[in-house]
Structures are given as structure tokens and as C-alpha cells.
Amino acid sequence: MNEPTNEPEPGDGSWVDELLLHTADDTAPAVHIGERMDRAALRREVDARRKGLADAGLRPGGAVAFQLPPSLALLAGVLAAWRTGAQVILLDHRLTVHETDRALHRIAPQLVVRPTGPVRRGSLRGFHAVDAAAEPYPRGRPATTGHALVQLSSGSTGPSKVIGRTAGELVAEVHRYTRIEGMPRAGDRVVVLNSLIHAMGLMAGVLHSLHAGVEIVLPERMTAEGILGAAAARTAPTVIMGVPFHAQLLGSVSSPPPLPHLVRAVSAGELVRPGVAEAFAARYGAPLGEVYGMTETGVIAADLSGAARPATGRPAPGIDVKVVDGELLVRRPTSPYIGPTDPARWSDGWLRTRDAAELDPDTGLLTILGRLDSQVSVGGLKVDLTEVEWALSELPGVREAVVVHDGAIEAYAVLDEGVTAGAVETLLAERVAGFKLPRRIRVLPALPRTTTGKPLRDPAALRAAVPERA
Template identity: 60%
Template sequence: MTRTTLRSLVADQVTRLTAAGLAPGGTVALRLPPSLGYVSTLLAAWQLGGQVCLLDHRLTEHEVAAALDRLTPQVLVEADRHPASGLRGFSEIEPVAVPLPGGQPARSPHVLVQLSSGSTGPSKVIARTAADLLRELACYRALSGFPQAGERTVLLSSVVHVLGLVGGLLHGLHSGVRLTVPERMTAAGLLAAIAEDDLPTTVIGVPFHAELLAGVRAPRPLPQLTRIIVAGELTRPGVAAAIGERYGVPLGTMYGMTELGVIATDLTGTLYPGTRPVPGLELRTEGGELHIRRADSPYLGLTDPSRWSDGWLHTRDAAELDRATGLLTVLGRRDSQVSIGGLKVDLTEVEHTLTALPEVREAVVVFDSGAVAAYLVPADGAEVEQIRAGLEHRLAGYKRPRRLSLLPALPRTATGKLLRDPAGLRAAALAER
């Protein structure tokens, strides 16, 4: 796809959106799978001066209806057909724009509205301005080790969410980085996408993708692969070493939020568990929680003082900030630290200990109904008693999960993050009984 062809597609979508009633200051919701139709419609809506609300195409009809009630867009754009397979990296669809009765024009100057992943509970409505997006693009352009002009990105992160949208799609258009989306999101599909071009190639995804690649060997050398970068959640122990052994490249990590985009990085894989904050952000820790200076609340609707107050965004992430080196170490969700019988337990520590066991492939640990509960995928042939025995040698009794639920696969959000909502995890475990 060349820029000339893309501009032609954008012009076609401008005509369709205008016919559906979108005008400057109007609102439009996109519910489209990754596709040229999605890209051209997004750019067309912005060209028209619209406020764009992004909905993941994998949401259920019930979730979409609830989101539309909250967002009240004037136009909804959906695909003319459902994607052929959930494993496809991109789809061949035609966008269909439909006016929505009762839709409201934009009530703020924001150009982008997104829903948070909902991995720990109900989604938040997050809004960003054009200036904020341009600030983040400037960060990516200045970021040493991130793909730049003359290089290539193999993008595995969803373009509906912040890393794939800004760090992948928009950065590629802005900086002249060639963008490749694998035809199929399987291990073989990812390796094929890396191998199909000789340009220096960076893979960008979530820890799940790194684990997928760490578990296979490429059928032939991949000298063009320079780095794999993951973001979205903490990477379990051993994955970086496995990537280095398999491919001879570093596993870089990024920390960010939908509210701000990229916040800190370790693209060389040498600072683990630390990351270096990007220039221009003022950070502090208070009570072990990371706060980031932001003049205005990024949330639409009533401002929740537990998330933003007095010019500071409360990330709800536990973190340590080393004033001597400037490094930021994210320890996990602040709400992952719970009290058991008056003793503090860090659920992130318990989770990392579980995933380090050879009998465990992946795990999620939550605090549910006054107890620590673990949901995990066992390695082939592993039994629950083996896992319990392994924990006995590694964790004090008060830290060990009271319940161990074995699942064939852990439930994930639409963005690929592990679900951490206790009710959703309980439902998944009940469905397997």
C-alpha cells in the first residue's frame, strides 16, 4: 500500500462519512477489525474534524450497546461482514457508516476517545487531544532503538489500542516506517511476516506474543530481526532469556497507559526490571503509587479524585523511582498488594513465583472473597499437587494461594491482556468443571 493509494481510500471515506452526517465537531464510533477500511476511515474522520471513538471489533453486541450509550456518537461505522477468523491479523472488509438517532456532537476538544482494556474491572472512557498525540509521536521519533525511517515494524498489537495505534500505525505514517501486519497471528504467521522483507525489523506486541515466539524455532535464520518490544503487562521471568537464545535479539519492554501513551522504556533489555522515563514527563511516587503530572483529567465525565487530582494522574501502579539513576521500576498494580491476617502479600510476587515453576505455563493471581486465588495453565502432564509442592519451597504459607484453578487457557481482554477481574476468572473456572 502506497501513500498515494491510501490518500485515495481516505478521500472515498470522507465522502461516505459526510453523507452519513459527520461534520466538523461531530462524533463517530469505529467498530472495525484491523484493515485498510479501518485505517482509511480513521484518517477520514480526523480529516473532517471529527471526534473518533474507537471500539474493539471483538466486543460483544451487549458491550457495544453499553459503550454507545456512554459515548453517544452521531455516526457508527461497522464492517459489512464479520472477520473470517479470530487468528487473522487483518481483514478484507468494507466500512458501512450509519447515522445514530440521538447522537451528540463533541462536548470537548479531544480528537480521540478510547475505552481502557477492562482487565481489572469496568472500562474507563479516556480522551486525548491532537496536541497530546503529536507529543507522543515526537517521543517515538526521538526514541533510540525504536524503528525509524528506512526500517520496518511487524505490528502484533491492536491498532484500536494505544501502542498499536500510536506506536505502530501513526508513528509509521509520521516517520516513514514500513508497517507489516501478519496475515495470521500464529507462531508460523509471525515468523513468515518477519522473513518477508530484508529491512531491519522490529516486532511490537504484548508479552503473550513474546512467549509465543520464545516457544518455537524459526525454520531459517532471521538476520533482519533487530528487536522484539512488548508492552501492556509485566513479562514473566525467563521470556527475555528464551528470546535471546532463539533469535539473538533483545526483548525490549515499554510501560505506558491509554491516558498518556508511552511513559518509560527499556528497549535494550539491559535495565530489567527498570525502565527509563521518556523526556517531558514529570513523575513521582506517593505511598508506593506512581503519579504523573498532567494538567487536565484524561477522563470524560465526572472526575474521579482517586484517578486524577491537583494536576496529577494516579496510575494505580506500584512503582519505585530511583532518583540517582532516574530509572522507574513498575512493580505491578497498586491494588495487587493485599493484607492477609495483618500480613502484606504482593500478588505480583505470587504470580511471578507461580509462572517461574516448570509445571506452570502462565498464571493470574487475584484477591477474591478475602483469599488469594490463582488461575493457571499447567505444563503438559503437570498436576495440581506438584504445583502446590513447588510453591511450598518458594513462598511463605500466608502468601500461597488458597485456591488453584487449572484452565486450558487463561481468559484475555480484547487487547490480549490477561483478565484480572475475579468474577470473570471465576466464571471461566466454572465453565471448565
């Protein structure tokens, strides 16, 4: 299929059929989520979900939020909403009630799709068999922008950003992935370990795979045994797609089963630490490639060969980048943010990534060196330390607080008399998702500060300020 030159109109969902669901072979495998489903069966599932959303009142130009665990209901529901011509808003199913309420208040969709029954928390399930229902959201409204996809940059509270992408941008990124050497092709399988609502899992794992005719596989269990079992289930060329944690997990298996059809693994979400790629390749005889990108832009650069460390690759086709004062900037004609745009983040057609990078002027190779701002990755999930700090500082009994990342998320707080760190941790757990919680809260009599009065954020200085018995 040739890459379309025109942006799909808001409310026009025909791009889903043309890009994702069209196929010359209805019997080709499409997804394996508990059971295998061919392309024709997936279309029927999407049709059924589309009718259910229409019965709930969704129309072209409407807005619907999905808060579902990884499941067929999530995948088919999102496709169904897009086919309707509606705006899709994706919320992490692990958010607390407080975080969810804050997010919904900000985006005010017409409908919210949630499981009809309880979802097991803390399990290692790769997918869930859930029934889903769409319910009206009080004071909800149709889409106020022409974006097909709306995501929150890091959870749903405090300073998190609301990011929008048009259907045309999604289509362009799918085609961009098809031009990256080493991506799965028609007849291949991809075992997707990434979150289906975040950039890599959604765009590379789901949308590119549907477009390219690649079978999407979710393992029953997110254990080494479960992942390897999913990879070994069939003889088609197979790619494992996840985050560095998954590569570390699989690389630590002492005697893995033979996987002659494993082509490669692909990691995204954070940089792979030294030794992980080498250990993975030694165990499985397949390379560990890396993809670098952002929610705001999608894929920026990729090297799926696994040949270069640290993460080095050419900018993805159609991506224009530059490095200014050591920071990577990506060209974006319009702001990706819905609502007021911080000119310190996007201005004059350039988005600041807050990532350190080097760009070789002779070869065009881009090397990513790490984060420059407060956003960190925990198990491949983005956590904004400022957001956690904001939530902690808002709690009763907390005078002030600083949150840093020092191998793990750590918090330092000044508390009112009689308030304990344990009590604060309990309150924070009600407001912040588990993967964002600090490993511990250390109590200080006062925060160390710079000469200008700003709190110090150097982990060593903060540790030194902790009383000996704290």
C-alpha cells in the same frame, strides 16, 4: 519535522496531513495489509474514506465510533475521520452486543462504522478484509469535548472510564516516540501484533510509523509461523511489536528461520515474566525491549535495549513522574477522563497509575513492579476485575460475587437455590467479552469476610472457602 508548539484547534484535521501523511517520497511503502500500499495509495484510500464519511453526514466537530477488526478499513477510516476534524471513538470489535449497546449509550456518537458483513470470530487472522459502512446512531450528537480520540479504559460496561486525548496530545506523543532510542526509523518495517485501537498499537505501531516513514505490516496469521513469515518477507530492518504472549510464543519455536534483518522486538501491555526475554534473544539474536504506558497518558517509560529486568527505563521525553508510598504518579495538567473525575485517581495535576514502582533519585531510572489495583492484563488486553465482578453480580440468581486474578481470572459467587454455575457462566458470556471471562465460577455458601464485613479478595482464602465437592 519540528514538534509543533500550538495545540491544534478542535475541528482542525490538518495535523493528520502535516504529521502522518506528508512525505517526500510518494512511492515509499506505507502499509502492508494483505498487499503493499505506498504513501500515495494510502492517501487516496484515506481520501475515499473521508468522502464516504462526509456522505454519511460527518462534519468538523462531529463524532464517529469505529467498531472494526484490524483492517485497512479501520486504519484509513480513523485517519479520514481525523482529517475531517471529527472526534474518533474506538470500540473493540470483540465486545458483545450488550457491551456495545452500553458503550454507545454512554458516548452517543453521531455515526457508528461497522463491517457490512460477518467477521470470523475466534480466528487467528492478523487482519480482516472487510467492507465498512457508517450508520447514524439514534440520539447521537456532535462531540461535546475538544478531544480527538476517545477510548474506554477496559471494555465498555460497569466502572470502565471514558478517556479523552486531544490532537495536541497525540501529536506530542508521536514526537515523544521519535526521541526514544531504538524506535524504528525511515525505511524500517514494523510487524504490529498489538491491537490497533489500544495505546501501543495505535500510537507506536501506526501513528509513529506513519510519521517516521516506517512500513506498517500486519501478518496474515497470528501464529508463530505467520509472524515469522511477515518478519522475513523483506530485507529492510524489521521490528516486531506485540505483548509478552507474542514474545513467549516466538521464544518457544525450536528451530526458527534465520531473521538477519530482525532488529528487535518490543513488548507492552504487561510486564514480561523472567526468562522470556532471554529465550527470545537466544532464538533470534535480537533484544526484547519493553514500553510502559497507560491509555490515559500514552507512553510513560521505555527501555528498548532489553538490558534491564524487571522493566526499567527512563521516563519518556516530556514525562514527569514521581513515586509516592510505592505508587507511580504521572503529571497531567488536566484530567484524562470525560465526565466526573474521581479525585482519588486524578487531582492537583497528578494521575495515580495504581502501579507499584521505584524511582532511583540518582540515575532517574524508573522500575515498574506491577499492578496495585484490580486491573490486570490477559494476553496484553486490559481487564478490570471490578467490571467483571459488577457484571457477574448483576445477573439473576447471583446474590454476591468476588472476582480475582490468580494466574487467571477466577470468580467466587453465592447463588440462589437451583441456580447452577454453568447457567451463570452462559449468561455472563452474553454480557462480557471472551477475554474477560473467568476461567471458572466457584460456588460458595457465603463469601468469607473481614472483621469489618468486607468480602475477602485473597485467592487463598477464597479457595479455602470452597466446599470440597464444589
